[in-house]
Amino acid sequence: MTSTPAAAAAPGIQRDAIRSYPGFLWKALGVATNGTWLFYGWMTLLTAIALVGANAWAVQVRDGMIVTNMSDHVSWGLYIANFTFCVGLAAGGVMMVIPAYLYDDEEMHGLVIIGEAVAVAAIIMSTLSVVVDLGRPDRFWHLIPGIGKFNWPMSMLTWDIIVLNGYLVINLHIVGYLLYMKYLGRKPNPNWYVPFVFLSIIWAISIHTVTAFLYCGLGGRPFWNTSLLAPRFLASAFVSGPAFILLVLRVLRMTTGWQWSPRPAQTLIQIIRVAMSINLLMLASELFTLFYTGSGHAAAARYLFFGSHGANGLVAWIWTAIALNLIGTVLFFQPAALERSWLRIAACLCCIVGIWIEKGMGLVIPGFIPSTLHEVVEYAPSMTEWKITTGILAFGLLVLTLLVKLIAAVELKQISQPKGSGTTEAQA
Amino acid sequence: MNNLNSMPELPILNDQPTGRRSFLKACGATLGLAAWATALRPLTEWTEDLNVDEFLQKHYRELTADQKQAVFKRLEAETKENYGADVHITDSQPIPGVQFAYALNLSICIGCRKCAEACHIENNHDRTTNNSYIRVFEMQMGGIDFEKGNATYDHPVPQPGKFYMPVQCQQCENPPCVTACPIEATWQEDDGIVVVDYNWCIGCRYCEAACPYHARRFNWEKPEIPAEEINPQQGYLSNRIRPQGVMEKCTFCLHRTREGRMPACLEACPTGARVFGNVLDPDSEIRWVIENKRTFVLKEELGTKPRFYYFFDE
Amino acid sequence: MDRESHTNSGPFLLVLAVLLVLQGCSEPIDNSVESVAANSTLEPLFATVIREPPVPHGVRAVAPNGEEVSLQCNACHSVRAHNLKSASAVDLDEFHQGMHYQHGSLTCVSCHQPDDGYSSLRLADGTSIAFFESIQLCGQCHGPQLRDYEHGAHGGMTGYWDLTRGGRERNHCLHCHDAHKPAYADFQPVAPPRDRFAPANHHAESSEAFHATSGLGDSHHE
Numbered sequence: 001m002t003s004t005p006a007a008a009a010a011p012g013i014q015r016d017a018i019r020s021y022p023g024f025l026w027k028a029l030g031v032a033t034n035g036t037w038l039f040y041g042w043m044t045l046l047t048a049i050a051l052v053g054a055n056a057w058a059v060q061v062r063d064g065m066i067v068t069n070m071s072d073h074v075s076w077g078l079y080i081a082n083f084t085f086c087v088g089l090a091a092g093g094v095m096m097v098i099p100a101y102l103y104d105d106e107e108m109h110g111l112v113i114i115g116e117a118v119a120v121a122a123i124i125m126s127t128l129s130v131v132v133d134l135g136r137p138d139r140f141w142h143l144i145p146g147i148g149k150f151n152w153p154m155s156m157l158t159w160d161i162i163v164l165n166g167y168l169v170i171n172l173h174i175v176g177y178l179l180y181m182k183y184l185g186r187k188p189n190p191n192w193y194v195p196f197v198f199l200s201i202i203w204a205i206s207i208h209t210v211t212a213f214l215y216c217g218l219g220g221r222p223f224w225n226t227s228l229l230a231p232r233f234l235a236s237a238f239v240s241g242p243a244f245i246l247l248v249l250r251v252l253r254m255t256t257g258w259q260w261s262p263r264p265a266q267t268l269i270q271i272i273r274v275a276m277s278i279n280l281l282m283l284a285s286e287l288f289t290l291f292y293t294g295s296g297h298a299a300a301a302r303y304l305f306f307g308s309h310g311a312n313g314l315v316a317w318i319w320t321a322i323a324l325n326l327i328g329t330v331l332f333f334q335p336a337a338l339e340r341s342w343l344r345i346a347a348c349l350c351c352i353v354g355i356w357i358e359k360g361m362g363l364v365i366p367g368f369i370p371s372t373l374h375e376v377v378e379y380a381p382s383m384t385e386w387k388i389t390t391g392i393l394a395f396g397l398l399v400l401t402l403l404v405k406l407i408a409a410v411e412l413k414q415i416s417q418p419k420g421s422g423t424t425e426a427q428a
Numbered sequence: 429m430n431n432l433n434s435m436p437e438l439p440i441l442n443d444q445p446t447g448r449r450s451f452l453k454a455c456g457a458t459l460g461l462a463a464w465a466t467a468l469r470p471l472t473e474w475t476e477d478l479n480v481d482e483f484l485q486k487h488y489r490e491l492t493a494d495q496k497q498a499v500f501k502r503l504e505a506e507t508k509e510n511y512g513a514d515v516h517i518t519d520s521q522p523i524p525g526v527q528f529a530y531a532l533n534l535s536i537c538i539g540c541r542k543c544a545e546a547c548h549i550e551n552n553h554d555r556t557t558n559n560s561y562i563r564v565f566e567m568q569m570g571g572i573d574f575e576k577g578n579a580t581y582d583h584p585v586p587q588p589g590k591f592y593m594p595v596q597c598q599q600c601e602n603p604p605c606v607t608a609c610p611i612e613a614t615w616q617e618d619d620g621i622v623v624v625d626y627n628w629c630i631g632c633r634y635c636e637a638a639c640p641y642h643a644r645r646f647n648w649e650k651p652e653i654p655a656e657e658i659n660p661q662q663g664y665l666s667n668r669i670r671p672q673g674v675m676e677k678c679t680f681c682l683h684r685t686r687e688g689r690m691p692a693c694l695e696a697c698p699t700g701a702r703v704f705g706n707v708l709d710p711d712s713e714i715r716w717v718i719e720n721k722r723t724f725v726l727k728e729e730l731g732t733k734p735r736f737y738y739f740f741d742e
Numbered sequence: 743m744d745r746e747s748h749t750n751s752g753p754f755l756l757v758l759a760v761l762l763v764l765q766g767c768s769e770p771i772d773n774s775v776e777s778v779a780a781n782s783t784l785e786p787l788f789a790t791v792i793r794e795p796p797v798p799h800g801v802r803a804v805a806p807n808g809e810e811v812s813l814q815c816n817a818c819h820s821v822r823a824h825n826l827k828s829a830s831a832v833d834l835d836e837f838h839q840g841m842h843y844q845h846g847s848l849t850c851v852s853c854h855q856p857d858d859g860y861s862s863l864r865l866a867d868g869t870s871i872a873f874f875e876s877i878q879l880c881g882q883c884h885g886p887q888l889r890d891y892e893h894g895a896h897g898g899m900t901g902y903w904d905l906t907r908g909g910r911e912r913n914h915c916l917h918c919h920d921a922h923k924p925a926y927a928d929f930q931p932v933a934p935p936r937d938r939f940a941p942a943n944h945h946a947e948s949s950e951a952f953h954a955t956s957g958l959g960d961s962h963h964e
Contacts, residue, residue, distance in 0.1 A: 047460060051464065058471045059470045061474050068648075158610045219604065220641075368637070378939060378942065557938070563935065578941075581931075584930055586928070688907030689904075689908065706904070713894030716895065
């Protein structure tokens, strides 16, 4: 650094940027854990729920999956149902990225990082949902390419592992880089994140497509074995994702001083309107094909919607989902939804819960009922499964809360690179 | 000129309101960690049963002969410790020039479930669940409609107007379960048998979702078998007692059939509805059945190419 | 029952053998199908033996001194006149009482040889055969079953699929079919699977016991 200042500046900045990164993380940890009593209460509640879930999982590992209500007939249950929904949530985050980067929506640009944070939390939830579904979590290392035996490219599950982890890494990078640059008070270098943003758009679509392929690639399960599954997954993800982000934005606006115009939310609502209409259209088209032809393939749909052989455990679930989705759609189409109204919150909640059921209890479970040999064995989650799943959701919300809090702190310049060190000094 | 050696500042210590908040945070973090440790304590009770050798054990197909012997010795010792039985674990290999196939004569199957029972005993299945790789369906004459089938009938057999259809692993030539497995814990051997390495399986149950024949079973808990009922002749890839949390399936009794013997379900069949053999041998019984009977396979449209054939007498 | 066995008490297993049934030699049973070798290699093959059928060795009767005895067929039939039209035990005043006969329109002498005091069986062409060779007799009418039997596709067996490694034991027709009432009798099967959650679509008569013990709810660990 003894040559001319101009020549020294660039590498110096790079080096200092790396040097001060631990400091950034340390400060981030500090700011993310500072808050009001409401914040501590919220975090304690989430931790408590997560602890209950962790304990239930530990018992499940010790005693075996017998503590769930899954069986050889219905071999996947609430965990995989929740997994599917969370993947959708993660993919839905991209609906902020597309307007921001493909359509250069400036205001969305400022908020897009929230969508990415939601994606990170959602991916963590989906990964945990798979981990708790494993009978032998101690053998997790068998899944690590190189050390274990990775059945790629044959197994769709290996594709899912790749795309989910890839998506997590991409989003962590984008969120981390943008935040850090803001912390340093520097303009982000587009070379360092724009390619990843575009990659994340394709990747978001891939995570939910691959998750759909997980199911629709199974010829022995006619209820899933439909080419419409991946498009349906995407359409519903582009409802649940933005709806969830709308809720996060509302909480953020009410609990921090961060303000923005109503326009980004309105864009999201327009997206939801279109995506939900497409989703319902595809659902109707699917049901028509199944019920009008009345082939054996309709057996699962018959069980799901009307019950069969006196078994009707999912009927209440699916009609609740349909009702919530329809109500949510109607509410979203109200002009009031474009304003910052409670109607919008209600619409978001309806669609989120509706899609959670539609994709989980309404899609994963009926794939197994009737069984491949047409036995109607029912499934309702056990208390253990509810505890673990709720624990995972609580843990995800905990991660999301910390992330969003940190984002808001950086955004509101509550933490930044102290003057007199790092970059400023490098330029001296 | 560069202050490269300056330590990052510690916000927890330096930020206001400093002292008290940091102290409370540290307390909270400690409490939190203690709570997590308590919540996860059942894991320690579980890991008592595990050992490092098992944890680090390589995939079956990567084990050397010596390593295999060590593994078998360890498993035999564990069975002695956990179940109190002296067992012998073998490792029968596929016979060159042999491809197994099975056929079942639906005209003479009487639905006695003797095959399912024999499987239960031979393969050291969990006694509590009365598990078996074979499920026998009582079917309505006039079609092969599982919708009208019933696997839990409990009345005298054979009933008029019914026929009986045992279903087990079809040992597909194009097995969807093998494709599904993310870690190659299940694969097809040279003689056509699809096996599971019970010490490699992570228990994700994707194969169970992929199987169109309800052929796979999961060990929802540790199998329970009284020592005196344990079949001591065990194959590593077949009937040894499975650990908790892994998949299992019919292996055409490879510990028997690779030694030239009939599968247990065939020997138990009183009527001779079951025909087993080497499909590559033109003079075998199984070949005669395939060539002379009008056989069919289950769910042919799925392209799984089962090695399990069904037929009716004319 | 009223069946007599071959006169010598015999080995437990009749070594009728592969040679007879499966190997396609010129033994009397194999007269219909092309010869079937069990293995294409020229290695020596182990034998297939047919188990002795579970039939009584004679007719139960009460002797004048009140003792139960087993009588050989020709104890009576060598001294009595033959009733060639008799087709059921119902027509008889003594012996063979309670025998249920339900086997088409056959008469006793369709299968039993009157010429030697009913001590053997009688093929359609009049040839006498020993009781244990009855497979051949059955096969006169039940050709497809005999053909399947010869090809290992009918009748229970144990042992080796690979006859170069070990032998086989096979059931006799009479292990499953009573010659006088061959239809397979009803019997109670092995208990059904104990599924944690019972299928809802099985028939009502078999479902109650299972619904009582399972049903959806939290598992026993909860």
